[in-house]
Amino acid sequence: MPAPPPATTGGGAPLLLETHAMSTPAPSPVVEMSGITIEFPGVRALDGVGLRLFPGEVHALMGENGAGKSTLIKALTGVYRYDAGTVTVDGVPQRFGTPAEAQGAGISTVYQEVNLCPNLTVTENIVLGREPRRRGSIDRRASRERARRVLGELHLDLDPGSVLGRHPIAVQQLVAIARAVDTDAKVLVLDEPTSSLDAGEVAELFRVVRALRDRGVAVLFVSHFLDQVYEISDRMTVLRNGRLVAEHRTAELSRLQLVQEMIGRELSTLEHLDREPSADTPTDAVPRLRARRLGRTGAIAPTDLDVHAGRVTGLAGLLGSGRTELTRLLFGADRATSGSLEVDGRPVRLRTPRAAIAEGIAFCSEDRKGEGVVGDLTVRDNVLLALQARRGWLRRIPRKQGDELVAKYMQALDVRPADPDALIRNLSGGNQQKVLLARWLLTEPRLLLLDEPTRGIDIGAKAQIQALVSQLAAEGMSVVFVSAELEEVLRISDRITVLRDHRAVADVPGSTATLDSVVDLIASGGDRA
Amino acid sequence: MPETPTTPRARRMVDLSSPVVWAAAALLALLLFNAVVNPGFFAVRIQDGHLFGSPVDVLKNAAPTLLIAVGMTLVIATRGIDLSVGAVLAISGAVSFTIIDGSSDPSSPATAAIAIGTALAVGLVLGVWNGFLVSVVGIQPIIATLVLMTAGRGLAMLVTDGQIITAESPAFTWLGRGYVLGLPAQVVLTLLVLLVVAALTRRTALGTLIEAVGTNPEAARLAGVRSRSITWTVYVFVAFTAAVAGLMTNANVSAADANRAGLFIELDAILAVVIGGTSLAGGRYSLTGTVLGALILQALTTTTLTMGVPDEYVRLFKAVVIIAVFLLQAPRIRAALGRRRRGARGVTSPDVPPTDAAADDVRPLTPAQAANSPTTAMPDAAPSPTDQGVLR
Structure with missing residues (x-):
């Protein structure tokens, strides 16, 4: 740690919880x-x-x-x-x-995605909209001087005449901050500024932030990195x-x-699941899926993971901990840059989602709208999409058979409205999620990867989906369950892999894991576990 | 998101929110106008067993544009566009005429067959090139096809040595001026391709997969759809239609003009697709709409010419009518006119067709139309004399 x-520096140390008397007034x-x-x-x-x-x-x-x-x-x-x-x-x-x-x-904001003009120079970006003028036109010399001064104040060694887009994102972000400094901002809002920076770049950013703080600027900082x-x-x-x-x-x-405050400790009010997380070790010697040192540069450090038949493996961790990145590697949505994967003991290389689907793997993305639903198509077409894709375009699922399959799964998952011809984008989030689950269940997968399947959906649909996952596992399916809600992961998982800062830090059995122990693992990074 | 409010059920009645309906209405109005202004417009006579008259001319002159527009519909449905079809058309014509011209026996059917086969093969190769740039290299479609649009006419000029090549080959000329069952061969060929495409896309799952790729490429990829090969295929197909259109138009005038053949036909084809209600943002498409769009464009040209409007004004007149059609199709105006059913967020009026694919909520088609669209094509088509087709 x-x-x-x-x-606190500059202007004394204000305290909210005035428990200690301070020498200087707040x-x-x-x-x-x-x-x-x-x-x-x-x-x-x-x-x-x-x-x-x-x-x-x-x-x-x-x-x-x-x-x-x-x-x-x-x-x-x-x-x-x-x-x-x-x-x-x-x-x-x-x-x-x-x-x-x-x-x-006096309130300036620097967003995660740099919103400057990459085709303009550093100088032009810094003074954009506030260019010094001389006789009606932009005074380029004064602009450059001003940019140089601001960069100098932040100790940034940067050619003000260079084109912004040529610099790495980290530098562009610093230029965005320099622009904020040029406006004499009293308040600087940094929304996830570090999410795409490496350690050296973060250090540089922090140096600049501290310099600003020391000048009396109030900085609001948002980050998922504890x-x-x-x-x-x-x-x-x-x-x-x-x-x-x-x-x-x-x-x-x-x-x-x-971490406790962020996650909350509201006790679950959902109904009891039929199936308790199992305490015994899996009997099958060969796991359905075995990942060894599986990783992707910049996304997830090499990770080991075993998923057994009929078991639910939970991935716990805060946002940005690498839980989504790991899941995507297991589906071939992104390509791994290191490590190996085995399905039923056979080495496989999942270079595309198609390859994963051929191995009986299914994946519900956390980005339901961007990567799940095909909004223009009907519920029916959405349900049949993965199965149809696997059959190829020539072998169309016969109308009648398709109707029967769709009706069966829509009923089983209680999709509302029960109208297969409705456009999927008119459905609520929970029902869209059920449609996507139906899409994958139709392919009869042996391993189901669920990334945040219950996010943003109402409590009833959530309980239905949890019950479904539980039932599927009882029937022998392997499930990888990712959720930001720890209670949910704890309730459902037989085994929990804890991730933090893009690496797996612990692997604990679900039967003995408690909220406290997992929170502790997330917070400590496994150092004390 | 609230529990879904509306269910766009398949509606058997006329659906006023569909652009296809409005395109049909516009075509009908145009024909009605002609019937009033020029009572002889619909006169069709039979001569030597062939049909003649304005309606037949409209069909014949619309054929090359319609043929390409059918291919373009599929490309646009995948969020793409192909600007190079005019150039491909020119190359196809140049290749075929050069072969015929250079052959020892220009009038033999074998020569014509070789010319046709080579031109189509060249068209396919060019389509493979476009599809490669878009689906494998990942260049934006408008840029990728701009390459061939620019270079293509140069290639055609190289083939013809910069000359306008004329040649007479009865078998070949039949493609442009022949008749089948009383109908122009161009019309029959186009109809044939249209029917094959309609069957291929709607009887198989191809249409749905194309729409899935166009609506949400990433979701389609994650669902295991072969997005790349589908995208590639539609570019090959549109180039094939352009090559066929090149044979037809050049055979019609018995000459290959690398500079002028199919000039701006890419724009007419895109316009036909858009008038037909297929969004440039990709996704749902309508072949019926495309047919209507191509017929509207041609009927307009024919109408203005029969009315004796000077050529300079024809384009202006067309622009005015096209704007009127788009206004009719604009969601806002449709909403005011017809019953509402879709939650119309982000209403965009397609007066100027959106050049970028971002807006995923401008979706003209409803499942009902798409499902029963293609085969109902080519209905009470329209009318007029004078030859003013693609070679304008």
Whole structure:
């Protein structure tokens, strides 16, 4: 575990939980949001959330997927209107209608995907829209001087005349920050800035962030990497399910506590599953799927994994821990760059999804809309897609046989509406998920890879899907079950592989694993386990 | 997402939200207009066992564009586009005429057969090239086919040595001017290809797989669809249709003009597809719509010419009518006119066809039409004299 973050610098150390008396009086926050509520149709994305940003502090916004982090950022930066609540900047109530207004008030945002113009030079990007003018035209010399000054302040050794797109993403991100500095931003929002950077680049980014912090800028930092959050932040706000959980000084919050707060400990209210995770070791000597040192550069470190017949293997870990990346390798959706795979003891190479399907493997992507449903087609065509693809285009599934199969699976999975001719994009998320499950069950797979099969779907459909997985395993299917919700993984899995920071850190039996023990593994990275 | 509100059930009645219906209405209106303005428009007479008259001319002159548009429909359904069909058409004509011209016995059927076979083979090779660039190399279709669009006419010129080649070969000329059962051979050939495509795509699973690839390529790939070979195949096929069209148009005038043959036919073919309601964003397609689109374009040309509108104004007039058709098809206007059924997010009016494929919610077709679309093609087609087909 890295050292606790350095003491707050610049303008004293404000404390939320005034448990210790401080020698210096707490400064007022530069941004104070309170009671922010945002409703989307049918969903309350944020429910009375507050956030305080102090000058000269790096503030980490923490929470799992769907916790409301990006919604809150968008409320702050004028992208979304909020239905209730207040935002004050320097004590003045503000209501930003557009991102430009927020920027005008000194709030700059650097997004995960760099939103600069790659075809312009570094200088042009930094001064874009605020170019110094001389006699009606852009004063290029002054522009260059200004860019050089800003880059110099951040100690970036970069040719201001070079074209932005030629630089790696990391450098482009730093230029985006330099642009924010040029606007004299009081608040800098960094939304997942490190997700595509390597360790050296992250260090460079952090150096710049610290320099800004020391100049009194309030930095709001969003990242899924716990180590980085602990390294850079002075204060944290934790969100869960659109609600504020707590605000802490980073130094006073243990990782275990943080992970618990992010994941939540609501006891499951779902009905009991028919099947208990089995405690005994699998009897089959040869696992259905065996991965050895399977990995992909930049996505997942070499990992061992055994999946046995009739068993559910859970993958637990926070977002970005590599759980999706590992699953995709098992399906050939991405190609592995290292390691080997065996199916029933036979070495196989899964270079494409087709190859995996031929081995009896099926995969439900976490990105239901982008990688699952074919929105323009009917439920019927969506259900039959994988089976039809395997048969090839010439051997069309006969109309009658197709109708029967579709009707059978739609009924078994309780897809609503029970209309095979409905366009799938008109179905709710839960029903779309059931259609995708039907698509794969039709191919009679022996190994089912489910990546977040219950994300974003209502509680009833969720329980149905969990029960189905349980039943399929009881019938002999092997399942790899990925979910951000630990309770779910714990309830369903016979064995749990814990991932963290793109590597597997532990492998525990489901029967003895508890929420605490798994949370502890995620937080500690297996060091203490 | 809320529980689904609407169920787009297959509707037997006329579905006013379908662009195909509006395309048909536009064609009908055009024909009606002709009937009023020029009562002789629909007069069809039989001479030597062959049909003559404006309706037959429209069919004949629409044939090459329609043929290519059929191939283009499949390409567009996979989110692609092929700008090189005009060039392929020119090459096909140049190759066939050069062979006939250079042969010792130009009028023999064997020479014609060799010429036709070679031209089609060259067309297939060019299609393989386009498909390779798009599906294997991964170049954007508009750019990949632009290569051949630009270079193709140069190639054709090289073949013909820059000359307009004229040659007489009865067997070959039949392709352009012959008759089968009283109908122009061009029309019969096109109809044949259309029927084969309709059967191939709807009797097999090819149509559904093409739509899946065009709607969501990644989902299709993960479902095990051979996206690459499907994409490749449609480019080969559209080039084949262009090669056939090249034989027909050049045979019609008994000359191969590398510069002018099939000029802008790619744009007419794309226009026909779009008027027919197939979205440039890919996915659902309608062969019926494409047939209607090609007939509308040709009927327009024929109408203006029979009305004696000066050639300069013909294009303007066409533009006005086409805009009217698009307006009729625009979701917003359809929503106002007809009963609503789909949750129309992101309504885009296709006045200017979307050049990029991003918008995945502009979906003109409903399952009902798509299912029973192709074979109902070529209905009460239309009318007029004068030769003003593809070689404009």
